């Protein structure tokens with residue numbers, strides 16, 4: 001990026017950025033990333049007398065709020081204390097999916113000979129090269145979220161810590177930003193369990209794992225949710241000896257149990273050792289090793305070995321035990337904004353206890369995904385600036401865990417539907433019935449659709465397939481637009497595609513509609529014809 005000279009008219013430069021986590025190594029790619037997302041020579045503008053909207057946080061929720069409002073003509077300020085792009089670009093979706101892709105390529109190369117009669121993989125793999133690829137791609141994506149781009153959209157971009165000093169004022173780096181409306185989009189960070197010895201022994205989270213340049217020989221992954229499962233599989237495919245430890249008896253505890261079982265089997269095949277139903281008790285340092293101590297929780301199903309206290313010696317520990325909203329240090333009391341350790345409290349219109357202040361994204365949502373942060377930000381623009389009445393509870397939320405195979409879900413699980421007093425019909429189509437999945441050698445999976453009993457109204461669906469996330473869109477559209485499963489039977493899908501599994505579910509539903517009376521009628525008709 002071109003050097004920028006400070007404008008002598010502008011009084012204040014940001015103080016040294018507070019650095020919640022480091023970006024390493026400082027190679028050309030990470031330097032390019034930083035030049036976009038936290039330019040060292042950035043000079044904060046002189047604040048306007050009053051903004052229509054001040055946005056705290058430059059992650060997805062903040063960027064979408066700011067760009068959307070500015071695009072509609074509002075006077076907008078955006079404050080980011082560390083890296084524009086937030087978690088998704090810097091330490092979340094982007095780097096994780098970058099390395100997952102490399103890990104999948106490695107696995108496919110390894111299996112090319114045995115499964116497809118291809119060449120046997122030869123030569124030493126390079127973890128360093130896979131990580132460099134990720135850093136290069138991340139830097140390549142970063143201009144989209146850059147401070148410079150947002151300034152170009154007409155937004156006053158402030159780099160520094162934002163803190164409310166009054167219900168209608170935020171201070172950043174000694175300057176006061178007055179606002180009609182504000183959006184708190186401060187995101188979340190890894191929640192680190194209070195495990196004796198963990199801090200002393202050292203550990204990584206999503207904020208530091210992507211800084212690695214050398215493969216840890218042995219890796220313990222604490223936490224069996226989406227982040228833990230995705231990264232455990234990737235590192236195992238890269239060649240680490242990975243143990244995935246989780247408190248719950250089921251991997252991906254929020255998912256359909258059959259879907260989770262398929263992922264557990266896939267991870268095990270990739271060499272991940274599963275220790276489920278455990279409680280970590282302490283970490284010790286023994287020389288260069290980190291030794292994790294844990295107990296099996298009584299009465300819980302588990303895999304692998306006898307009960308009792310265990311020790312696991314590793315070179316690195318990745319903590320992926322949940323997310324904690326960034327509510328500290330924002331001056332929320334001064335703003336009259338209520339919050340708890342679970343996040344900023346908002347109503348269904350994403351308004352906080354201060355009617356001028358809204359909140360969206362990970363800091364205020366039980367769904368912590370980039371696409372939800374994006375959708376909520378759009379809703380906030382309507383509600384904050386245009387007296388909109390849009391409700392967060394009306395959003396149809398899909399999500400996907402990008403293991404191999406992926407587990408994608410939208411709408412309600414069967415248990416949630418029953419919890420709401422809804423009677424449910426459930427249809428399951430195995431991927432083994434889908435020609436393309438068989439030909440791809442990717443037939444371990446299924447589509448499960450939950451319908452309101454006796455109707456074709458789709459309440460929710462779970463899809464387990466290699467590219468389930470890409471295939472789920474049709475069902476998201478159907479639920480959002482109230483299109484019944486029966487209507488999908490009339491949609492021609494190209495053959496052979498794995499996406500045909502959705503039509504197969506629709507055909508299955510249609511066949512189930514053939515009542516004995518209709519069948520009798522058809523039998524009579526064919527007798528007449530013969």
Ligand SMILES: Cc1cc2nc3c(=O)[nH]c(=O)nc-3n(C[C@H](O)[C@H](O)[C@H](O)COP(=O)(O)OP(=O)(O)OC[C@H]3O[C@@H](n4cnc5c(N)ncnc54)[C@H](O)[C@@H]3O)c2cc1C
Pocket residue numbers: 056057058059060061062079080081082083084085086087088089091092093094096097160161162163185186187188206227326329330360361362363368369370371372373402
């Ligand atoms: C490893 C990992 C993988 C993920 N993969 C996916 C995925 O595949 N798909 C998906 O949908 N989601 C994924 N997520 C979740 C996704 O990254 C988050 O849901 C998304 O980033 C939330 O956006 P946000 O804007 O709410 O918060 P953030 O991205 O966290 O942004 C908040 C910003 O606010 C800034 N901030 C905080 N306090 C202040 C302050 N006082 N002043 C100024 N700035 C402040 C922070 O520095 C940060 O940049 C993943 C997350 C992780 C950790």
